[in-house]
Amino acid sequence: MNELFTSQRTLGVTFSDAGACVRVWAPLVENVALHHFGLNQIIPLQNEGSYWKTTTDLLKPDDRYTFVLNGKVERPDPASLAQPEGVHGPSQAVDTTAFVWTDAEWKNVPLEDYLIYELHTGTFTPEGTFAGIETKLDYLVELGINAIEIMPVAQFPGSRNWGYDGVCPYAVQKSYGGAAGLQKLVDACHRKGLAVVLDVVYNHMGPEGNYFTDFGPYFTSKYQTPWGQAINFDDNYSDSVRRYFIENLLMWFRDFHIDALRLDAAHAIHDNSDLHILREFKQYTNLLMTQTGRQHYLIIESDLNEPRFIRPIAADGYGxxxxxxxxxxxxxxxxxxxxxxxYYADYDGIRHLAKAYRDAYVYDGAYMPRRAKVVGKSTADHPGRQFIVFSQNHDQIGNRMLGERPAELVSFSMQKLMAGAVMSSPYLPMLFMGEEWGELNPFLYFVSHSDMALIEAVREGRKREFAAFHTTDEAPDPQDEQTFQKSKLQWDLLTKEPHQTLFRYYQALLALRKHSPLRHPNRETVAVIMDETQQTLQLLRQRPQQIADEVPIVCLMNFSTQPQLLTLPASREPWQKLLDSADPQWLGPVAAPSLVAGDASVFVQAESILIYKSSHV
Structure with missing residues (x-):
């Protein structure tokens, strides 16, 4: 490993006492020069193997520049930190070391304690900026979460996008507030006790403004992804491509103080080399942590149900x-x-939900009809803190054609039950912005491309995507600004019912998660009993027996539309109620008893959750 990568960024433009150091990878071109826009001057770069480099005192922070390849083609810097005129315009030099941090005392939240809140910068607040998020930090602390997860911020075409069409992985979206705006937000989060997770995309690049092939073989035809050719992590010239993404990952941790990265669609990161790129990411992250003393986490999205991704490096995993x-x-x-x-056709409801509580994966070596093959492997040796669960996220809402949230699809009582089902799981819970008050606006798919052919291709792609759902409705136009505007949160709902009550209910749930045995995401002591006829599920949560001050908790869930009588587990002492989603204080029909004898039965109201703890201490 190259320890230089962890101490500083080496690609693009960096600043030191010697001036601006400029370095770009372009192995197949004959000459490279920097076009300084302010001076209208061409500065030649010297060849250094497959890289081109120069040091100059002419380029200052905030100056704009491009690279001129072979005297003809003019392109933004692949490692640009700012694109003030968009993905097609010149790059802007940024000195990330200029920001004055105040978080020297910050310590990352232990992973097992993460309570995550996913948000999209553009739609979370009316401003749609990092500064807008900062105005809501006190609200998030009041809610009870301790980590925010920000959808991708790498520069994308236009001013509205989910972020997965980014084409400048090092540049922070200008319309959100740029690099300094993100640094300021992270610093503010740390002051409030909030960890920051950033979503990054290392499996593909967006199509518009994608100039990487002009510089070198960043992509390979060995593999195809849903978005085209895969990023070149194991083909010819891959060493420098790997370096590009390793440096990017380290930049977020070191220069932006990001606490964790969520790697999008890791199953589409193709690498058959002896050292998988994910494993190398982990190795460099570990090295960085030993140098800085800060804790960082790597979280992936994957649909392979392959435990090797989350297996420790010492056990031949990717770490x-x-x-x-x-x-x-x-x-x-x-x-x-x-x-x-x-894809819901592969899931049969409560039986599979019970299996997910026990085994994390539903398909862990079983035949999956939609894929027509056996999928997955056992997660037996993996702790609950390695799995993040949710009742909604950006994909599961936004990939619906009309972007409906559960508040539009299920009853108020079912919303409370689903939240309780997530919060009582032996895994890490995640909320999606606005779910805590039952947001009614959809979260739609939106873009702001400038290429008309691409715009039409996106529209047609959305239509094909929903063919499997056999609907006759028309998908909202992703390019239409109204599609974006309709996806913004309605903060005024917090002052209205039933939204205000739902918010207080989420507060109670999060507090219970923090201050009871529910806070421990341990799977080894979980017991699950389900009844398909009743549509009920009982979840017994407790810590290992050697921890004497922890008491068992039982979560009774009724997914049916009728009250169901359930018998509590045998106990020498009465069961004491901790939460009742059917209580009138949560706008429910009737409250269950506060105390129930050790082996008595209790009615669980329709579409509700009851949580009791043993009262022997």
Whole structure:
């Protein structure tokens, strides 16, 4: 490993006492020069193997520049930190060391304690900026979460996009506030006790403004992804491509003080080399942590159900710290009465939900009809903190044609039950922005491309995507600005009912998660009993026996539309109620008893959750 990568960024433009150091990888071109826009001057770069480099005192922070390849082609810097005129315009030099941090005392939240809140910068607040997010930090602390997860911020075409069409992985979206705006937000989060997770995309680049092939073989035809050719992590010239992404990953941790990265669609990161790029990411992250003393986590999204991704390096794994578990969501969604078309067709409801509580993966070596093959492997040796679960996220809402949230699809009582099902799991819970008050606006797919052919291709792609759901409705136009505007949160709902009550209910749930045995994401002591006829599920949560001050908790869930009588587990002492989603204080029909005898039965109201703890201490 190259220790220089962890101490400083070497690609693009960096500043030191010697001036601006400029370095760009362009192995197949004959000459490279820097075009300084302010001086209208061409500065030649010297060849250094497959890299081109110069040091100059002419280029200052905030100056704009491009690279001129072979005296003809003029392109933005592939490692640009700012694109003030968009993805097609000149790059802007940025000195990330100029920001004055105040978080020297900050310590990352232990992974097992993460309570995550996913948000999209452009739609989370009316301003749609990092500064807008900063105005809501006190609200998030009041809610009870301790980590925010920000959808991708790498520069994308135009001013509105989910972020997965980014084409400048080092540049922070200008319309959000740029590099300094993100640094300021992270610093403010740390002052409030909030960790920051950043979503990054290392499996593909967006199509518009993608000039990488002009510089070198960043892509390979060996593999195809849903977005085209795969990024070149193991073909000819791959060493420098790997360096590009390793430096990018380290930059977020070191220069922006990001606490964790969520790697999008890791299953589409193709690498058959002896050292998988994910494993190398982990090795460099470990090296950085030993140098800085700061804790960082790597979280992946993957649909392969392959534990090797989250297995420690010492056990021949890739060493990722955790992963999103979509299968828990799918099983919960079907159990809550959702449709069974498209990818939901592989999930049968409460039986699969019970399996997800026990085993994390639903398909862990079982035949999956939609893929027509056996999928997955056992997660037996993996702790609960390695799985992140949710009742909604940007994909599961936004990939619906009309972007409906659960508040539009299920009853108020079912929303409370689904939230309780997530919060009581032996995994790490995640909320999606606005779910805590039952946001009614959709979260739609939106873009702001400038290429008309691409715009039409995106529209047609959305239509094909929903063919499996057999709908006759028209998909909203992703390019239409109104599609974006309709996706913004309605903060005024917090002053209205039932939204205000739902917010207080989420507060109670998060507080319970923090201050009871629910806070420990341990799977080894979980017991699950489900009844398909009743549509009920009992979840017994407790810490290992050697921890004497921890008491068992039982979560009784009724997904049916009728009250169901359930018998509590045998106990020498009465069971004491901790939470009751059917209580009138949460706008429910009737409250369950506060104390229940050790082996008595209790009615669980329709579409509700009851949580009791043993009262022997």
């Amino acid at each position: 990722m710290d955790a992963q999103w578990n979509d299968e828990f969501h799918h099983a919960l969604r079907v159990t809550a009465g959702g449709e069974r078309s498209g």
